Amino acid sequence: MVAPGPADTGDGDPGATGPDGDLPEAAGRRLAGGSFSSGLTVPDFAACLQMGLRPVALVQGFCVMQWGWYGAGSQYTRGMTPFTYGGQAPPGVYSESYSCPHGGFVYSNEHRIWGQNYQQPWVEAAWAQGFGSAYSRMIEEAGEVGAHGVIGVVDTTRHLADMNVTEFHILGTAVVVEGGGTPPGATPWTTYLAGQRLAKLVEAGYMPVSVVAALASVRVWAYCVTEMLMEGTLSRFGGNYMPVSEVEQLSRAHMAARSLAREHVRGQLGNDTLQGAQIVANTQSLSQGDEVIECALRGTRVRRFKDFDPMPAARPTVRLS
Amino acid sequence: MTQPQDLPKEAGHRLEELEHGLFTSDLSVNEFLLIKEAGFHPLGFVMGSSIYHTGIQARRWSKSQELTKLTEAMYNARELAMTRMEEEADQLGADGVVGVRLDVNYYEWGRDAAEFIAVGTAVKAEDGTSHRNKLGKPFTSDLSGQDFWTIMQTGYVPQGLVMGTCVFHIAHRGIGQTLGTVGQNVELPNFTQALYEARELAMTRMQDEANTLGATGIVGVRLEEKSHQWGSHTIEFLSLGTAVTKGTGDVTLPKPITVISLDN
Numbered sequence: 001m002v003a004p005g006p007a008d009t010g011d012g013d014p015g016a017t018g019p020d021g022d023l024p025e026a027a028g029r030r031l032a033g034g035s036f037s038s039g040l041t042v043p044d045f046a047a048c049l050q051m052g053l054r055p056v057a058l059v060q061g062f063c064v065m066q067w068g069w070y071g072a073g074s075q076y077t078r079g080m081t082p083f084t085y086g087g088q089a090p091p092g093v094y095s096e097s098y099s100c101p102h103g104g105f106v107y108s109n110e111h112r113i114w115g116q117n118y119q120q121p122w123v124e125a126a127w128a129q130g131f132g133s134a135y136s137r138m139i140e141e142a143g144e145v146g147a148h149g150v151i152g153v154v155d156t157t158r159h160l161a162d163m164n165v166t167e168f169h170i171l172g173t174a175v176v177v178e179g180g181g182t183p184p185g186a187t188p189w190t191t192y193l194a195g196q197r198l199a200k201l202v203e204a205g206y207m208p209v210s211v212v213a214a215l216a217s218v219r220v221w222a223y224c225v226t227e228m229l230m231e232g233t234l235s236r237f238g239g240n241y242m243p244v245s246e247v248e249q250l251s252r253a254h255m256a257a258r259s260l261a262r263e264h265v266r267g268q269l270g271n272d273t274l275q276g277a278q279i280v281a282n283t284q285s286l287s288q289g290d291e292v293i294e295c296a297l298r299g300t301r302v303r304r305f306k307d308f309d310p311m312p313a314a315r316p317t318v319r320l321s
Numbered sequence: 322m323t324q325p326q327d328l329p330k331e332a333g334h335r336l337e338e339l340e341h342g343l344f345t346s347d348l349s350v351n352e353f354l355l356i357k358e359a360g361f362h363p364l365g366f367v368m369g370s371s372i373y374h375t376g377i378q379a380r381r382w383s384k385s386q387e388l389t390k391l392t393e394a395m396y397n398a399r400e401l402a403m404t405r406m407e408e409e410a411d412q413l414g415a416d417g418v419v420g421v422r423l424d425v426n427y428y429e430w431g432r433d434a435a436e437f438i439a440v441g442t443a444v445k446a447e448d449g450t451s452h453r454n455k456l457g458k459p460f461t462s463d464l465s466g467q468d469f470w471t472i473m474q475t476g477y478v479p480q481g482l483v484m485g486t487c488v489f490h491i492a493h494r495g496i497g498q499t500l501g502t503v504g505q506n507v508e509l510p511n512f513t514q515a516l517y518e519a520r521e522l523a524m525t526r527m528q529d530e531a532n533t534l535g536a537t538g539i540v541g542v543r544l545e546e547k548s549h550q551w552g553s554h555t556i557e558f559l560s561l562g563t564a565v566t567k568g569t570g571d572v573t574l575p576k577p578i579t580v581i582s583l584d585n
Contacts, residue, residue: 126506
């Protein structure tokens, strides 16, 4: 779940790590090559040199994960939630239930008299394992070239071909700090930032520690009201018009997914702060109002190392880019 | 390797006209300004093309493997297009080609055939010094005019657009494999290693090209993945970047200044 940083104080999640020494042979040959490679744009490359960072190699890590089949998440196994209707979720796990407001009268076999939102920790753990393994491999490559840090990190996840597997891919440009020493724990620091944004961060008195990322997954079993609002059929029960109303169950599920992602990341920060947070939510609509909401939050864990230098006076300019 | 006579007759006529002072380019106004600022002037828009039959290669349903024939074909086709573009630039007496774009197009009339096109703007140093690469050819680069100016400010000089490719077949999963891991969140090491290997091979080949040019490094590396027309289990991993060498003179990088953009 967490990308281990150079000076990890141990107060965050330990994170998943991949096995050591499992880089492919071609990686070793490439990293031993004579020229450096870098995924930096030219302006970022120039800014990198200006800051005294020397690019040494483009480093990357991968992990292909099989996503387990979750009976609880399948539309064919409604009711097989990890927490029974009205039951208590384990401590720290989000879950809330909804009951039919129509007097308990069952209009048909398909009338959904209950619904539930619940967190899927097993999905989050699988994501953390895939991300953590890919990250560890990138760090291993960076270690092989003697890098002090990795800048301009980009991570992607995608479904592979037509199989039920997901690939995690993380890459970045390994750099050496000119005249700098080995980072604490000999583990390179990492950051999503590069170029001007990294220069401004350092100028502002912060140093990057590591990239942090987490996924929160919430499953929505819609109850009758949510189903009807989503399908536009509530008028059957509420008269001849469709009132404008909030779909409360979905709103709360979306809020919960974002909030959980933030909590996961917070757990990885220790006493440091998060810079450049990016939150991406994906919703997979199933049927009858059922949904899976997955929310990924990523950013760079940063630590203050000096007082903020006063910024020079700004001057207007016209860019040629 | 193509010979200059490979170029079509019309290319010769067009390039002859350019030799009389008129220039063409796909540079934007800002790029044009910065190319001039860097001490170069555009000579002409140059291109190279190759229509290539990519053929087929047997692949095993359950085996992840590099499809070497296809890798070779994709590589050769791009090389042909690039070489023809370089020949056009050479004919203009250019020092290099900037803003190179490499595209692959498929046409309805040619099943299994693809057109590989390389286009860019040939440039020449205004002070007459040669900026050709170690092989005596005009340098090529996919850098924009802005990036070209910036890289020159850092003391690095483009040597060539370098690339590496690897066409890889990803195995299908058998029933036994699928059943063996059903319901589990597990890494699939065979797939991880296969994809890892494929990308590393592409990047290694790109670095080998850079080493041939005597480059110090490669900037702006891009890793592209396309299935073209082969189906989802066969993927081309293409690694591209501009090889650069450190210039001989000492360069002091200007200290950045804070600016307020008036663009927005």
